[in-house]
Amino acid sequence: MVILRLGNTRKEKEEGMRLANYEIGTTLGSGSFGKVKLAKHIDSHKLFALKIIDKTKIIHLNIAHQIKREIATLKLLKHPNVVRLHEVLASKTNIYMVLEYVAGGELFDRIASKGRLKEAEGRKLFQQLIDGVSYCHNKGVFHRDLKLENVLVDAQGNIKITDFGLSALPQHIRADGLLHTTCGSPSYVAPEVLANRGYEGATSDTWSCGIILFVILTGYLPFEDRNMAVLYQKISKGDVRIPKWLSPGAQNLLRRILDPNPLTRITLAGVKEDEWFRHENVPSNPEDEEEGEKKNACTDDEAFSTRDVPREAEQKSPDSSTLINAFQLIAMSSCLDLSGFFEKEDVSERKMRFTSNHAAKDLIAKIEDIGTGMGFRVQKKNGKLKVIQENKAHRGLGGLSVAAEVFEINPSLHVVELSKSYGDSSVYGQLCNKLSDDLAVAPRQAHVKSEARDIGEKT
The missing domain is CATH 3.30.310.80 (Kinase associated domain 1, KA1)
Incomplete structure (x- = not known):
């Protein structure tokens, strides 16, 4: 995400601009290759988070595969505890991801400002986290970067898992049945990932969930050190000190999750059967969520459509955008075709x-x-x-x-x-x-728009 360097006048002008059927609002966040803005659907007045991705930054940082992976992954997932992707838009210079807006912000900020949570409250959030992560695994998606910053909290206090840029799908598993890319955030990464001998995505995600639970209940990380080599040694040994003031049930579950041996570490199925975890647990139902999606007028016909936005940010009329071939940006059955990211x-x-x-x-x-x-x-x-x-x-x-x-x-x-x-x-x-x-790939611009509506409808 791009760091904004705008004066007040330009910021005010940017707010209120229109992109397809959305009115752009304030900036929610920014980073190295884009920014996230609040957006309001013009017809339904529903709020969304508009992730604006600068194509030139994608090329410069060589992260096209990461954006492709995030979009391809999010289109698979429909669960109340996973941030929903509603639509993807494209202009000559930007890719726009229209995401579910989560008003409460990051769980990290909540812990940082209020400190540790009471066990009952922390357990509820952890139950939702496990529910969402387990659903992802059942869909063949392994997050690989679970941390407090990638867990959002909505206005009702429910969690939403986000940022699937480092996620892995079944096609990323090698012949030995393991993943081999070393990725994740230092304090949350599993010992077997650091060992660089291959790892199971589900097992490493379980470890990261355990780190999140530890922080939720204690207010601090179980493994910390300014020296990365020392930090990785601590993680590899798995010698974690669990506070005695936590309930016996919480202590026991943390020990079973933060087991440095992936072969003996508790599985997510085992976590769901744990007595402390099961207390007052009400599992989410992704099927209900999908039914709710069908009733939402603003995301039904437009879900995963790709719109060509004539101007970089502003569009005078919502009807002036033209549906283009969805295969230009999203290949619904496999991966994304990013040829449009690179222009002569x-x-x-x-x-x-x-x-x-x-x-x-x-x-x-x-x-x-x-x-x-x-x-x-x-x-x-x-x-x-x-x-x-x-x-x-x-x-x-x-x-x-x-x-x-x-x-x-x-x-x-x-x-x-x-x-x-x-x-x-x-x-x-x-x-x-x-x-x-x-x-070069043969130019396709001349026939894209003429074929777009037919192909778009088929997808």
Whole structure:
């Protein structure tokens, strides 16, 4: 999320602008690749959280896969304790995720300001957390970044799990049946994740839930140290001191969850059978939530539609937006096609990107062939190519040096990035045009809008 650097005048102008069927309100939060704003649906007056994602930031930070994963994951989940994705919008410069608005903010802020919760109150929140996480696991989704900051609290005091950018789906599990990506927040990550020998998503999520329960009931983290190496040693040993003033039931459950051995750690099914956990437990019913969704006029026909927004933020008429091919942004049965994130740039600039559906090895070979065919010398090093045309008398006058690199977005989509170090812009332009003409994904803008309504209705 992008850190805003706006004066008061611009902020006031931004508020009240319209995006499709939404009126944009105040900023709720901001970060490294976008911002979250309050938005009101014009017809229903219902409030939503509008997550605005800057495409250029996505490219720069190389996190397209993370955004793709979050959207693909959220479309699977419909549970009262998981933040709901209602719609995705797109403009030339931004992706807009229309999310359920949770008025109470982060559970982290609640603990930080009020301190630990009473056991009865903490148990209720933990029951909802386990209910939501268990539902995700049943859908094949493993969160992998559960922490207080990613648990929101609504106006009624119910929790909502959010931020699925690091989540894993069944296709991310390797042949050994384990996940292998080391991710998560230091104080919440499970010992087996740190061991870097593979781990089960459900078991590591259970550990993180135990850390959250510990903080809810005590007001502080069980493992803390400014030195990361020392912190990881503490986590790996799992030597946690559980306060004796907690009830015996709470102490026992925490010990069983914060077991450093994933093979003997209690499962979520075991947590649900625990006596302390079961006290006054009222499980949520995701089926009821789905029925409620069908009755919501503003999210029924528009759920997971993709709208092309003509202007970056403001839209004068809600009817002026056009439905585009949903497969442009959301592939309903698999993963997202993010080819629209990367648009051809002016070849007079030092850097140019284009997408290609050739395999990475084929791309490298074809770039080498094209460069050689145009009379360039091609060097290969560390997976990168350097295309050079030398002028020995005066380097840079008539000469050219261009670095070419290939990035994978998904197995069938790659981005080629060309960066000019020095040299003749006209020769650089010829090289860029030749590579993009031969290798880029065929332009689809001409027929997208004409096909959009039919395909959009089918999805």
